Amino acid sequence: MIDVLYFAWVRERIGMPKERLDTGAATVAALVDELRAREERYAMAFSDLSALRVAVDQELTDFDAPLAGAREVAFFPPMTGG
């Protein structure tokens, strides 16, 4: 089981901040493919990966990052702090 978190417009498009998924996805990209196949709102949110950033266990990483042992994956747009 893995916690999947969504922030900012990704959260709005998917319609929830967090869900717990049972997935066998080996990488972030494989998880994205699983999510896209679920429902249109996911396909929309993940239509352009260049507009998204991902963190695994609260560390920024890439879409080809492995998910083995990961507890938490978060998807969000480029950050706008400061």
Add this chain to the structure above:
Amino acid sequence: MSEEAGIRIVVQEAPFDFGAEADAFAAGRNDMGAVVTFTGVVRDVSGGLDGMEIEHYPGMTEKALARIAAEAQARWSLGEVLVIHRHGKLAPGERIMMVATASPHRKDAFEAAEYLMDYLKSRAPFWKKESAGGGQSWVAAKDEDEAALRRW
């Protein structure tokens, strides 16, 4: 809040007292000859901004800020580093965040403050949403913010 050697990170919804923070920062450190503070304020460019809401990623935010501060401490001669960043609803003119750096040397204090700002703009998980004229829109990240990281 996290406390490492010389690093203080605060992420909170409530306003902070800039004067009190600046006053207390590096107080009693007689070896710090230079203190730089920077404050970010909600800016109303068009004149029609009603406010802003800042979302963040609790847990990751504090870690990311602590790491950026530690990196600054490793690169420059810094005695103290302070980062305060707010989230939630903010009105135009309200202070969003502040950084402070203390160093024996002015150049280190200035450069480290700029480094902190450049990194926390695009590497700390905050997202700004502006409200204006009854509508809301997410603030898009700027290419120049990403480009700013390349000089470090």
